[in-house]
């Protein structure tokens with residue numbers, strides 16, 4: 001007689017996909033000097049431009065080196081202009097970014113391209129685990145990355161990590177080092193954005209005593225100090241243009257020379273670089289050398305912003321709560337997790353960490369909700385107030401979410417413009433007076449096309 005399963009013996013099985021499918025598509029040149037050329041995607045991104053490293057290389061002289069890229073996202077096929085000279089048009093309209101439907105017509109330079117999704121898919125493995133070293137994540141994007149990381153860590157290849165401020169680039173670089181055969185060696189970090197341009201060569205390559213007036217002792221630079229380990233070049237997009245050929249030469253020849261010395265020192269380092277910019281845009285602008293970009297772009301990892309991987313919020317909140325909680329209970333209250341997942345949490349992981357810490361420190365929970373998220377979850381509006389005089393009716397067109405995004409973007413732009421004006425166009429001063437992280441402010445300036453001086 002078969003035994004009825006007893007409730008206590010019932011095991012909940014969570015079946016999770018072990019692979020993900022990425023939609024494939026074709027891009028075909030239908031008019032222009034490259035008419036007839038086509039390319040079928042073989043990954044999550046297909047880039048177009050005249051530079052040799054693009055997936056679809058065009059000869060059209062009116063197309064930029066790195067013109068645009070199409071990425072497969074959860075929401076569909078997204079084309080993004082990469083800061084091209086003449087822009088990217090979708091059915092005649094110039095766009096910064098747009099989702100493409102079947103048969104969409106792209107105009108770039110003097111060329112016309114037709115986009116078509118294909119019925120087959122590219123299958124990529126997903127890691128079973130929801131962490132890799134100290135990096136947590138249960139989203140598809142992170143589990144896809146976790147599946148690739150063991151191979152990346154085991155190799156000695158140069159890695160380029162791209163992602164917005166606070167997405168975990170520094171942590172990822174450190175974990176790759178810790179999981180690599182160089183783990184016993186040093187991990188030396190050079191933050192290219194915080195070193196004055198005049199000192200960066202000395203920091204990277206070192207100097208001999210007497211090489212300049214303040215060089216009272218000889219000193220090794222980061223590349224020498226990291227022998228047997230890894231050099232992490234953070235915010236590489238900030239590296240002054242005149243330093244770029246020197247870095248390229250060091251990486252190609254695998255030797256460095258201290259300032260004031262002709263003796264070559266052999267390099268025994270792995271290089272990991274990170275940037276919160278898309279370096280292809282910097283190449284188009286002429287602020288980043290394309291040869292250095294290609295030298296670094298051996299393994300490229302894009303860390304998506306948290307808004308593109310919201311499933312990662314609950315494990316991250318739980319992780320930070322455990323780190324900061326003073327009480328014996330390591331689990332966060334359900335309302336706290338719900339507060340971050342229900343609202344459109346606008347920040348990245350660093351801001352999430354700070355908000356969880358603040359929540360734990362604040363005695364009054366309701367106050368915290370109001371200060372951080374605008375309202376307590378589930379709280380009812382006290383009265384049906386009439387629309388505010390500041391309310392702009394144009395903004396109400398379309399869905400609530402889209403209208404809110406437009407309103408916030410408009411407010412953000414106004415705030416940043418005023419801030420920069422009142423700070424005399426100086427980035428550091430503006431960041432200080434707004435109590436903002438410099439990198440975050442720089443990213444917002446870039447997004448709104450507002451310029452400010454660095455020093």
Ligand SMILES: Nc1ncnc2c1ncn2[C@@H]1O[C@H](COP(=O)(O)OP(=O)(O)OP(=O)(O)O)[C@@H](O)[C@H]1O
Nearest residue numbers: 134135136164165166167168169170171349350439
């Ligand atoms: N997936 C993750 N799991 C656990 N902790 C994370 C994760 N991502 C980021 N963090 C934590 O969030 C904080 C910010 O991450 P990190 O400094 O690596 O970001 P970043 O992208 O390098 O930022 P920046 O561009 O400003 O240098 C760190 O405390 C880091 O440990």
